[in-house]
Amino acid sequence: MELHTLTIHHLHQLLKNRQVTSREVTTAMLNRIEFSDPRINAFITVAADQALAAAAAADQRIASGDCQPLTGIPLALKDIFLTEGLRTTCASRMLADFIAPYDATAWARLKSQGAVLLGKLNQDEFAMGSSCENSAFGPTRNPWDIERTPGGSSGGSAAAIAAQQATATLGTDTGGSIRQPASHCGCVGLKPTYGRVSRYGVIAYASSLDQVGPVTRDVTDAALLLQVIAGHDPKDSTSVAMPVPDYVASLKNDVKGMKIGLPKEYFIAGLDPDVQRAMDDAIAHLKAQGAEFVEVSLPHTTYAVACYYLIATAEASSNLARYEGVRFGHRATGSQGLIEMMMQTRAEGFGAEVKRRIMLGTYALSSGYYDAYYLKAQKVRTLIQRDFTEAFKSVDILLTPVAPTPAFKIGEKAADPLQMYLSDIFTIPVNLAGICGISLPAQPSSNGLPIGLQLIGRPFGEETILRAAYSFEQTTDWHRTKAAL
């Protein structure tokens, strides 16, 4: 049995029945990382010793009869989650040696169940990017084709699943950063509703859009992880005090009578033919199971990318002001005086894309431009939210592609930021509206690259998209296909 290929729920059964130990599983994962990561570069930090110690502790816990769903399961986190005592870099030179004094809430909840942390995963610096190329620690490669990017920004979180280096991972999604890499790497990626999961201890990119979510091998694992990380956190004022439903119980193979909307603005002429084919195939599968499809319209879709790049960068320009070398992180040496030290620190510590977005956002908030850019973008955001509210009056969920194309090649879009920004065109509106979306493997491209299918739900409608995703997964084998490494 290849332990590194198993799901959370499968491993849980084995651990619970004492058929394997967490130490065995963790060792298998660490071996797999050692074997594959020189080619993939999914990890920024591998915490082998701590992981083995945590696995031993989990085994003791299991031996005492306490085996929670995540006890002893080896996980890895995007390097945007603060982990006490283990460095958190956010893939930036700015934080290359930063060791946080506290744990992010999402990780703390998993840790309290006895989950094992294998290490920290690569990403675009400060979550700014769609390809994992903007990392101070080098690009992550797509396990399905190492000439291609895994997507981004949670590229490491998806690549580690595809390369079978971790049983499950957490990522963050600000404009598609979980769903797009999940799509490119053939895994399941869930972006919960804004406010469902605490952002405390997650390094902020764009606070009104950032949301934590799981990247997993199948839908059941996504539900299992969400179950643990969801819920109100008194330390995050924007986390919502709504009861957390039983997500695992919502996983029924039943879409009979479910009304699924197809937003016409997402099925445009010129959509990659492989993506179109994957969507047609998925629609056929769900229809066969009894779902009903109707066309809906989200008329303001076309403004979403522009709106996103104003709001996200405005918030980022402020969120990243704290990195100036005074209290933590990188500090430039040899500068004369305070202002020069701050400027030099930021010049050295941030990469090009981060600087580009800070400048964009600073501009959008500046006196004389605020109304025309930031305020206008907020108004457009309201219109985009209304589009979804309208659509959800007649349908239960929406079905769309995740990305316009399968994974692109490393370097292909790196020189053209605008092309890169457009790769998030189908995922960004979900963040702007604050609703939930899931990406899951659909029919691959003609040359064997994974293609993701996106299901979008109402605010706090995770159960419904999980149920539809689970039903789809039951009729397909795409999620079982493995990248050859």
Added chain:
Amino acid sequence: MNYQPVIGLEVHVQLNTQSKIFCGCSTRFGAEPNRNTCPVCLGLPGALPVLNRQVVESALMAGLATNCAIAHRSIFARKNYFYPDLPKGYQISQFEQPICEKGWLEIQVEGQPPKRIGITRIHMEEDAGKLVHGLGNGSGVDLNRAGTPLLEVVSEPDFRSADEAVAYLKQLHQIVTYLGICDGNMEEGSFRCDANVSVMPVGSATLGTRAEIKNVNSFKFVKAAIEYEISRQIDLLSDGGTVVQETRLFDPNTGTTRSMRGKEEAHDYRYFPDPDLVPLVISADWVERAEKELPELPTVKRQRFITQFGLPEYDAEVLTASRPLAEYFEETAAFAHNPKAAANWVMGEMTRTLNDSGRSIDDCPVPPRRLADLLHLIDKGAISNNIAKKVFELMWQSGKEPAAIVEEQGMAQVSDSGAIEAAIDQILAANQGQAEEYRSGKEKMFGFFVGQVMKAMKGKANPAMVNELLLTKLKG
């Protein structure tokens, strides 16, 4: 040409909550540098603010006490600028939609009719930390103060003189200390003020260019700074110059203001709503509850002291200067049944002794009940007013009951006519010459005899009886 000054004030009121505005850290003053900090007030990556409810309660009280409208929905905004004492690179404040708007206070400058001063807004914000210089090779950053809650109270440019500005500041200071939301300590910066000063030709409808004077930390300095700035601007304009919009710093040593930074160096703060905090919604219920819990405010209390206790306006003003003083008086008056005597004692002997000992009314060793007991002894004729002062001194030192002191020290007043007559006879016999002088019309000698008798009786004789008996004997 004659010029008319126009002044507006921005007051920062440091709230005395136990914990900071967005985290649970202590606000205690004087701790070791960076001791009272956590990921939130250090601005560490990933940390998020959570609003302290007590701060909202304080802002609500301040708004209600200054006749403001309370916003049903208010929002927090980020004020972005770089400074090493500002951990996040932005200050969380309120910009559009503050918690309180459109209030007013009525001020009274001596010799002038009462005047209403508009309050534009009151908003909540966090304080920054501070830099510590002189640490050898560089400066230190102490973030204990970072995140301390502040209210910023912004007035309309309604003042036309420094005296008006000071009258307003004193009243606002009195209100926030009455409400118990600020310790009022101006030296430590708990109540500090920036003044916007401009001048314009009398009768003009256009305001002049203003200068902002920063952080003036006493009433005296506010008056001096504003008056200096007015005359500086008038001199400048009279000489054909122009006032530039700038920030100026007051120097208490020279009594002058000097330029700190000009308009071109003014920050673009790039305010925008803080996405980490949800809009603050205050229900009508909450406002109503706060209204009920509002303590009696100084102006109302002053009026009540006049009508309820029959005190002169001056007494009422002095006794309501601070809430603990007013409460001390009221408790004394309640036990003493003689409000005017209680007022005299609190304003006189009590205040003098407090000042001499450098104590505040809060830790006065003589509780109101004891002072009232002392007043009873005077009323009963058990001791004279003069003896009472000595008793008071001993009460202060020993903490004993006045009656016990009078007993122990044998200070009780003598009202036995036989004893007084005996003393008078002795004095008259020993001073026959002076008695003759009196009888021949030198009436002021009477005082001499009163003094001699009181001295002989160690001050304990009932003064009224001494007067009466002495008069009879001298005339007789």
